Amino acid sequence: MEKKIPVGKIDFLDTNGEVGETCYYYTEEEFLKSVKHENYYGAPMVVTVFRDDNGQTIPLDFMKDFDPYPQGFHIIDYKEGENLNEFQKLERLAKQYKSLYPQGTRIELQMMGSDPRPIEPGTRGTVDHVDDLGTIHCTFDNGRRLGIIPEEDSFRVLTQDEVLDERSEKLQKQFIDKVNNEVIPCVEWVGMRNAYKKNIMDVPKDLLKDLHEKFLEVYGTDYLDDDYGFVTVPGVVQGADGKPYVALLDLDVTSSGEHWGTFFFTPEGTIDDQDVSDNMMAMRKQIGVYKYWYTPVLERDHHVDFDNCPDEITEMLNYATDQSNEVKLE
Numbered sequence: 300m301e302k303k304i305p306v307g308k309i310d311f312l313d314t315n316g317e318v319g320e321t322c323y324y325y326t327e328e329e330f331l332k333s334v335k336h337e338n339y340y341g342a343p344m345v346v347t348v349f350r351d352d353n354g355q356t357i358p359l360d361f362m363k364d365f366d367p368y369p370q371g372f373h374i375i376d377y378k379e380g381e382n383l384n385e386f387q388k389l390e391r392l393a394k395q396y397k398s399l400y401p402q403g404t405r406i407e408l409q410m411m412g413s414d415p416r417p418i419e420p421g422t423r424g425t426v427d428h429v430d431d432l433g434t435i436h437c438t439f440d441n442g443r444r445l446g447i448i449p450e451e452d453s454f455r456v457l458t459q460d461e462v463l464d465e466r467s468e469k470l471q472k473q474f475i476d477k478v479n480n481e482v483i484p485c486v487e488w489v490g491m492r493n494a495y496k497k498n499i500m501d502v503p504k505d506l507l508k509d510l511h512e513k514f515l516e517v518y519g520t521d522y523l524d525d526d527y528g529f530v531t532v533p534g535v536v537q538g539a540d541g542k543p544y545v546a547l548l549d550l551d552v553t554s555s556g557e558h559w560g561t562f563f564f565t566p567e568g569t570i571d572d573q574d575v576s577d578n579m580m581a582m583r584k585q586i587g588v589y590k591y592w593y594t595p596v597l598e599r600d601h602h603v604d605f606d607n608c609p610d611e612i613t614e615m616l617n618y619a620t621d622q623s624n625e626v627k628l629e
Contacts, residue, residue, distance in 0.1 A: 304377050305349055306330050306357050312343040312370060322391055326450060327357045333395060338365055345371035352377075393433040396449065400426045400435050405457040405465065408439070412451030418443060423457070423465075467528030474517040474531055478547065482509055483569065492566040495542065500615065506564060507533055507545045507619040511594040521595040521620065527552045529559075532593045533619065535612045536561060539587030543612050548593055556600030561591070594619050 305323040307330045313319040324330035337344055346369050348356045356374060365372075400406070404426040411417035418424075424439035434446040447454055457465070490502040510533035515521060523530060534548045547562040562571040567582050592608050594616055608616070 304351065307334075307346065307348045309333060309337065310345040310347070310371075311337075312345065316343075316370075318345070322395055324395075325392070329392075329395065329399075329449065330357070331361055332399065334361060335364070336399065338367075338369065341367065344369050345373070347373045347375060349375065349377035389432050392449075393429060393431050396433050396435060397429045400429055400456070402426055402428055405462050406435075406437065406447075406454045407457060408447070409453040409455060411453075412448065414445070414452075418445060463526050464528055466526075467530065470517055470527070471529060471531055474514055477513045477517060478510065482506075482513060485509075486564070488566075488568065491564070495566045500543070500611070503543070503545050503564070504615050504618050507535065507594065507615055510545070510547070511619040514595065518595075522598070523552050523595055524598040525553050530595075531562075532595050534591050534593030535615050536563065536586070536589040536591040537609060537612060538585065538589045540585055543609075543615060544586065544589075545615075546591065548591055550593075550597070550600075552597055556597045556602050558591070558602060561589075592616060 303325055305325050306327055308321055308323045310318045311320045311322070322333070324333060334346055348359065350356050354376075359374075362372070405423060406426060407423045408418055408420060410420055418439055418441070422439050422441055424437040427436045427438055427444070429435050430446075434448055436444070436446045438444050486506060487502050491506075494500050494502045511521070514533055518527075523532075529549065529551055531547050531549050534546050535543050536546045536548075537543055545564040549559040549561070551557040551559060560572045562569065563583075563586065565582050565586075570582055572583075592603055592605060592612055
């Protein structure tokens with residue numbers, strides 16, 4: 300079997316400046332990934348690039364990105380004595396992969412090599428663990444569990460933004476599912492109609508409280524920062540008719556709470572901005588242009604004026620949140 304020589308190595312230095320550990324890399328991709336990762340965290344190290352039998356090295360463009368510059372950088376001929384036996388090589392690679400791909404890392408498969416039942420390119424998954432042979436075992440979003448061999452299979456780690464987007468989509472779906480399955484079937488529509496006829500808003504207040512509690516069950520908090528992305532939040536709108544309506548509001552937290560759509564709970568049933576039925580269009584016309592407020596706290600929303608929230612709506616919001624937003628609404 301043809302020997303595979305390393306493209307480079309990293310000598311990690313102890314506090315006394317001595318080499319504490321040496322890691323060899325047999326692919327350009329893994330070598331550059333480790334160099335960039337360790338340099339970013341300022342690991343004290345000496346980087347060495349090997350020339351092959353033809354005097355060639357991997358491209359050296361990565362050197363210009365060093366910040367800070369490592370304690371040492373060398374380009375040398377590869378010597379047979381530098382080689383590790385196969386077991387040592389696998390052991391070192393496995394240790395590197397365990398560091399690069401800890402449990403929970405989200406990846407996207409680009410291509411599988413020799414697997415007879417390959418997973419589709421573009422499928423995403425989560426790293427379960429890396430075994431002692433360097434195989435990266437993953438659970439994919441399509442339900443399959445499979446090991447990735449870095450030297451044969453091609454994949455990438457999702458960016459932090461992509462991970463946050465995935466989380467926001469998952470939480471939003473979980474909340475909407477709860478609303479559809481646990482809230483809407485229990486709405487007292489007769490009581491809702493009577494509430495608006497008699498202007499006694501106990502039923503709408505209870506509905507808003509129920510929505511807020513389901514939101515807390517999913518999100519675990521009612522304080523949202525930019526990392527939450529797109530969210531659907533419980534709230535109250537005040538229509539052109541002056542009446543308050545419980546609603547679900549689609550907001551983009553990363554864009555200072557920009558409003559994208561509304562789902563209304565009215566005495567005549569539920570409607571959203573896309574509903575075009577005659578009855579719902581008539582109700583939507585009655586609501587007309589509206590203002591809105593919501594039960595969670597958004598870190599920086601420049602679109603909603605809580606300082607001038609009508610007393611009736613302030614009462615509904617405070618009731619739904621057990622006074623948790625009282626300071627915000629004063």
